[in-house]
Amino acid sequence: xxxxxxxxxxxxxxxxxxxxxxxxxxxxxxxxxxxxxxxxxxxxxxxxxxxxxxxxxxxxxxxxxxxxxxxxxxxxxxxxxxxxxxxxxxxxxxxxxxxxxxxxxxxxxxxxxxxxxxxxxxxxxxxxxxxxxxxxxxxxxxxxxxxxxxxxxxxxxxxxxxxxxxxxxxxxxxxxxxxxxxxxxxxxxxxxxxxxxxxxxxxxxxxxxxxxxxxxxxxxxxxxxxxxxxxxxxxxxxxxxxxxxxxxxxxxxxxxxxxxxxxxxxxxxxxxxxxxxxxxxxxxxxxxxxxxxxxxxxxxxxxxxxxxxxxxxxxxxxxxxxxxxxxxxxxxxxxxxxxxxxxxxxxxxxxxxxxxxxxxxxxxxxxxxxxxxxxxxxxxxxxxxxxxxxxxxxxxxxxxxxxxxxxxxxxxxxxxxxxxxxxxxxxxxxxxxxxxxxxxxxxxxxxxxxxxxxxxxxxxxxxxxxxxxxxxxxxxxxxxxxxxxxxxxxxxxxxxxxxxxxxxxxxxxxxxxxxxxxxxxxxxxxxxxxxxxxxxxxxxxxxxxxxxxxxxxxxxxxxxxxxxxxxxxxxxxxxxxxxxxxxxxxxxxxxxxxxxxxxxxxxxxxxxxxxxxxxxxxxxxxxxxxxxxxxxxxxxxxxxxxxxxxxxxxxxxxxxxxxxxxxxxxxxxxxxxxxxxxxxxxxxxxxxxxxxxxxxxxxxxxxxxxxxxxxxxxxxxxxxxxxxxxxxxxxxxxxxxxxxxxxxxxxxxxxxxxxxxxxxxxxxxxxxxxxxxxxxxxxxxxxxxxx
Amino acid sequence: xxxxxxxxxxxxxxxxxxxxxxxxxxxxxxxxxxxxxxxxxxxxxxxxxxxxxxxxxxxxxxxxxxxxxxxxxxxxxxxxxxxxxxxxxxxxxxxxxxxxxxxxxxxxxxxxxxxxxxxxxxxxxxxxxxxxxxxxxxxxxxxxxxxxxxxxxxxxxx
Numbered sequence: 001x002x003x004x005x006x007x008x009x010x011x012x013x014x015x016x017x018x019x020x021x022x023x024x025x026x027x028x029x030x031x032x033x034x035x036x037x038x039x040x041x042x043x044x045x046x047x048x049x050x051x052x053x054x055x056x057x058x059x060x061x062x063x064x065x066x067x068x069x070x071x072x073x074x075x076x077x078x079x080x081x082x083x084x085x086x087x088x089x090x091x092x093x094x095x096x097x098x099x100x101x102x103x104x105x106x107x108x109x110x111x112x113x114x115x116x117x118x119x120x121x122x123x124x125x126x127x128x129x130x131x132x133x134x135x136x137x138x139x140x141x142x143x144x145x146x147x148x149x150x151x152x153x154x155x156x157x158x159x160x161x162x163x164x165x166x167x168x169x170x171x172x173x174x175x176x177x178x179x180x181x182x183x184x185x186x187x188x189x190x191x192x193x194x195x196x197x198x199x200x201x202x203x204x205x206x207x208x209x210x211x212x213x214x215x216x217x218x219x220x221x222x223x224x225x226x227x228x229x230x231x232x233x234x235x236x237x238x239x240x241x242x243x244x245x246x247x248x249x250x251x252x253x254x255x256x257x258x259x260x261x262x263x264x265x266x267x268x269x270x271x272x273x274x275x276x277x278x279x280x281x282x283x284x285x286x287x288x289x290x291x292x293x294x295x296x297x298x299x300x301x302x303x304x305x306x307x308x309x310x311x312x313x314x315x316x317x318x319x320x321x322x323x324x325x326x327x328x329x330x331x332x333x334x335x336x337x338x339x340x341x342x343x344x345x346x347x348x349x350x351x352x353x354x355x356x357x358x359x360x361x362x363x364x365x366x367x368x369x370x371x372x373x374x375x376x377x378x379x380x381x382x383x384x385x386x387x388x389x390x391x392x393x394x395x396x397x398x399x400x401x402x403x404x405x406x407x408x409x410x411x412x413x414x415x416x417x418x419x420x421x422x423x424x425x426x427x428x429x430x431x432x433x434x435x436x437x438x439x440x441x442x443x444x445x446x447x448x449x450x451x452x453x454x455x456x457x458x459x460x461x462x463x464x465x466x467x468x469x470x471x472x473x474x475x476x477x478x479x480x481x482x483x484x485x486x487x488x489x490x491x492x493x494x495x496x497x498x499x500x501x502x503x504x505x506x507x508x509x510x511x512x513x514x515x516x517x518x519x520x521x522x523x524x525x526x527x528x529x530x531x532x533x534x535x536x537x538x539x540x541x542x543x544x545x546x547x548x549x550x551x552x553x554x555x556x557x558x559x560x561x562x563x564x565x566x567x568x569x570x571x572x573x574x575x576x577x578x579x580x581x582x583x584x585x586x587x588x589x590x591x592x593x594x595x596x597x598x599x600x601x602x603x604x605x606x607x608x609x610x611x612x613x614x615x616x617x618x619x620x621x622x623x624x625x626x627x628x629x630x631x632x633x634x635x636x637x638x639x640x641x642x643x644x645x646x647x648x649x650x651x652x653x654x655x656x657x658x659x660x661x662x663x664x665x666x667x668x669x670x671x672x673x674x675x676x677x678x679x680x681x682x683x684x685x686x687x688x689x690x691x692x693x694x695x696x697x698x699x700x701x702x703x704x705x706x707x708x709x710x711x712x713x714x715x716x717x718x719x720x721x722x723x724x725x726x727x728x729x730x731x732x733x734x735x736x737x738x739x740x741x742x743x744x745x746x747x748x749x750x751x752x753x754x755x756x757x758x759x760x761x762x763x764x765x766x767x768x769x770x771x772x773x774x775x776x777x778x779x780x781x782x783x784x785x786x787x
Numbered sequence: 788x789x790x791x792x793x794x795x796x797x798x799x800x801x802x803x804x805x806x807x808x809x810x811x812x813x814x815x816x817x818x819x820x821x822x823x824x825x826x827x828x829x830x831x832x833x834x835x836x837x838x839x840x841x842x843x844x845x846x847x848x849x850x851x852x853x854x855x856x857x858x859x860x861x862x863x864x865x866x867x868x869x870x871x872x873x874x875x876x877x878x879x880x881x882x883x884x885x886x887x888x889x890x891x892x893x894x895x896x897x898x899x900x901x902x903x904x905x906x907x908x909x910x911x912x913x914x915x916x917x918x919x920x921x922x923x924x925x926x927x928x929x930x931x932x933x934x935x936x937x938x939x940x941x942x943x944x945x
Contacts, residue, residue, distance in 0.1 A: 027882055027883065028882070028885070030890070031881070031882040031887060031890075032874075032882070034887055034890030034893055035865075035874065035878040035881050035882055035887065035890075035893060035897065036825070036865065036866070036868075036869055036874075036878065037823075037824070037825020037826070037864065037865030037866045037868075037894050038825065039825075039890050039891070041824070041827065041891065043818075043824075043827075043828070044818075044824040046819075124808070124810075124811075199925055200889075200891075200925055201827075201829045201835060201837055201889070201891045201892045201923060201924065201925050201926075202827070202829065202889070202891040203829070250889070250890060250891075251889065252827070252829075252889045252890070252891025252892075253888075253889045253891060253925050253926055255925070282828075284831055285829070285830040285831060285832065285835075505889055506888035506889030506890070506926050507888070508888070671885045672885065674885075675885045675888060675926075675927060675931060678927060678928035678929075678930045678931065679888060679925070679926045679927050679928045680928070681928055682925075682927075682928030682929065683925070683928075705830075705832055705834070706830050706832065706834035706835060706923070707832070707834055711923055711925060713920035713921070713922075713923060713929075714916055714919045714920040714929040714932070714933060715916065715917075715920040717928055717929050717930070719930070720928065720930055743928070
């Protein structure tokens, strides 16, 4: 593994404050409990009642009657009078607001939509009873495909959305037509990305308990956004937020699926208040696959105008995003099509752009963000375009990227995004060198002679990360996330608690934030406890999603810790009778530089609470500071390389090798950073080859188990070789950029380009995700027939 | 379905006398009747392996076994891996090599790997990969799980 800019390796004194914890592969503070089986996951808690949701077995229809078994406790929409619908709002792009009832009213709109809820004293009994609930539904014509939903004859999924287009974004630069007319070559592709499910290993689940003395409810649920979950539930049910506590305990993976509000959680809170008892629900895998949230179902028609030097001069895109039956809260269903529109040009310098992006409602499970949000699709699309153009110009795929990658920073993109300092070309050259293209080409040639088909594929991309409220506001979101707040407190015992608004679930933030604080305060990370995922204990914040937590929560942590540091230095200055500037904080001690005068930091903390009279009003009592951070956003970048072997007899693809050269700014913990990249790539390989949610023509879902929907296993993921560049970001006060999504964004394009390279002797190309054996064989068969 | 059967599950050396319906899965019995919630349930159809425990020396998906089938059998779960404060080499290796992120699949991987390595300490790298591909992890991309298990295998042979 190469690392061109070494993180601070020195164990001592890089910042004048003792050991530098940032930059080191500190073991995770999260792990001891998790490896002992002591994680607190939602499903662990006992409850007085368990619920089972009765879900629509059909994709579209009029619901006329719900028959409940005698004596069973069953609730339907009729019981929820006065409860609002979940209605996320966007104030731009001709958005048509639609509301989602917690339980279907007179219409069902997708297979898996909750229609009723059965309550019993055990999960098994609730499930038994739910099977006896009879639904009378007059089936109507269902539409599951977005292009079919756009046809004039298609029924409207919502009366409020005639024609099924729920939002429409349009861009056209003033000089587009002239530039287009001047093109030397126009290269076109029809890209198709099939539908995925994020598939966290822990399905969703919730547990709502009722406290009789106060009337308060505590909802423990598997969410990435505890604070907004509270706001949303209180909005929908109409009671004060102070009467609800939301806890995100250990969360077993989210990847975006647990960011959007689950109506089921609202129902649990409603039931706990109604029954004045604890009520729990654990989703089973089938429910997760059919009714949690889906993603990535898009058609993109992309055309690129190139001049005679193979320079991209204009891009024209038509983006059709299938958003499912409802609009997800809080991002709205604009999240996929609008991000695709804004970021499609990617790392390439192009000055003219025309784009039409539409969100289309269908009788399918609602879409929500999933790791990468649209960028796996647009990266795959534009990287296919580059490879096709290279072939048309008879130049190397690397060469066409060299000619088009942005290399002057800051760079203003054609859609108005500012790309901060990065290494688009350097990362690509690093990857090209590391993979040794000439020796691969020789191996490929020899293999072809022996009837084996190897291919190499590249993907270069930039990843917008750590963006604050202005970026979300640009989409016109009524709920505009972005900032984060952190409260750092040193208690009288000298231990530190950092209470954060974001809500990590596997990203290791308890460790990385502790590293940041440790460097500021001269303490070991083990003395720092990061508290998250509890609305009673943490300041309001948005959560963990969009490769933002380390940048934004990390920035807020640094701001708060620096304030605490200033106070510690002031106190030490009083006690040590030295100027604050002459005092170092290191290894748990405050020390006057160049002397042997020291005092334990724990003693400073004690004084801050217990001896305030000594500071003559110059220092406020206590040792607790708040940091807020709302940054403009920064772009990480990477080049991914895949080497694959395609078995042309079976269509099977084996990824032989995967290599990444990436730049995510300053790396706080290289071990955790590498883990994020590994995991993202595995999901990207799944996206490229295996994972597909399939609906039949009636809107029935055919992939409702993990035997049909196929996340990759250890067998499908090759060894991943990582190379790093660290370009400190000026748009992030920790200098770190986000990297949670990059693996997922780049991998599908690299794998598909590699498959196409392998298939090049056969004159077929695949522009579809996933490239399943069936699809590859169908292309080869069609070609064989044609010949 | 209320005809309960009295059974005894011996989990990590401790007997749990419980009454379960015949249809009760071992996974549910371990978690709910015996209160050992370290064993996680990810799919309930035998694919993901999050619920893997060791029954009479064999790694077993506890969602595919009925509790009554495990009556009087010796069951080991993640809670029984450490020896007091001292972690099992497999737990230590998962921490040292960053073999876990969200930690939900981890107990299943730990029990799978321990069960196989106790039976076959000199298992080849290729066979080990075959075994590890029977469980799903969504966070790590498996790189560090494989590294951790190989490191622990070395440690366990000592």
